[in-house]
Amino acid sequence: DQQVKQNSPSLSVQEGRISILNCDYTNSMFDYFLWYKKYPAEGPTFLISISSIKDKNEDGRFTVFLNKSAKHLSLHIVPSQPGDSAVYFCAASALKNSGGSNYKLTFGKGTLLTVNP
Amino acid sequence: DVKVTQSSRYLVKRTGEKVFLECVQDMDHENMFWYRQDPGLGLRLIYFSYDVKMKEKGDIPEGYSVSREKKERFSLILESASTNQTSMYLCASSLPGTSGNIQYFGAGTRLSVL
Numbered sequence: 063d064q065q066v067k068q069n070s071p072s073l074s075v076q077e078g079r080i081s082i083l084n085c086d087y088t089n090s091m092f093d094y095f096l097w098y099k100k101y102p103a104e105g106p107t108f109l110i111s112i113s114s115i116k117d118k119n120e121d122g123r124f125t126v127f128l129n130k131s132a133k134h135l136s137l138h139i140v141p142s143q144p145g146d147s148a149v150y151f152c153a154a155s156a157l158k159n160s161g162g163s164n165y166k167l168t169f170g171k172g173t174l175l176t177v178n179p
Numbered sequence: 180d181v182k183v184t185q186s187s188r189y190l191v192k193r194t195g196e197k198v199f200l201e202c203v204q205d206m207d208h209e210n211m212f213w214y215r216q217d218p219g220l221g222l223r224l225i226y227f228s229y230d231v232k233m234k235e236k237g238d239i240p241e242g243y244s245v246s247r248e249k250k251e252r253f254s255l256i257l258e259s260a261s262t263n264q265t266s267m268y269l270c271a272s273s274l275p276g277t278s279g280n281i282q283y284f285g286a287g288t289r290l291s292v293l
Contacts, residue, residue: 096280096281098284103188103286103287103289104286105271105285105286105287106222106269108281108282151221155280165229165280166224166280167280167282169221169222170221171219171221172221172222
């Protein structure tokens with residue numbers, strides 16, 4: 063059962079416009095959410111994260127929004143640039159879970175973002 | 180900067196061979212992980228380790244084993260490689276409890292089993 067879902071396998075936007083990548087989760091124990099970016103033939107790199115006690119976190123062109131009641135988060139990239147073209151993974155962790163696996167991340171399947179010049 | 184180094188970028192092996200994938204991190208992280216990435220399936224956790232000589236199965240451990248003799252090194256072993264193990268393998272490390280368990284990844288090893 064997928065606990066973290068990225069329902070859009072791909073997204074295409076024009077340079078300069080906003081990119082919105084979505085992620086849904088089912089496990090209410092998740093209390094931290096992360097976004098990773100991955101170029102082909104490279105490892106994922108950490109982009110931005112948000113704690114469940116916040117509803118927004120911003121870092122330059124990247125903003126993550128969290129809606130806990132809807133179990134939904136989104137990553138906004140404004141303005142989008144061709145260099146942003148990559149696969150974006152949403153991930154979640156349950157830091158306060160004392161079950162012993164609180165250091166694991168659960169990843170979605172990723173969304174391929176293409177930013178066209 | 181955290182550095183996670185995977186020993187090979189590309190490997191080609193024969194069916195039935197024993198394959199070793201090596202990973203080294205230089206930030207004294209307790210946790211280390213092995214994933215494989217396949218198109219349409221995302222990142223799937225094979226094994227992880229939260230301390231030297233400690234290991235736990237992830238979501239898809241069948242056909243794999245691991246070794247962690249030193250804190251900085253985590254090895255993934257394919258006991259008898261099969262064609263369905265052709266994949267991109269990614270190693271990661273993290274400090275427990277920091278900023279949501281941020282994991283730092285190596286560049287990956289593209290393994291082809293013929």
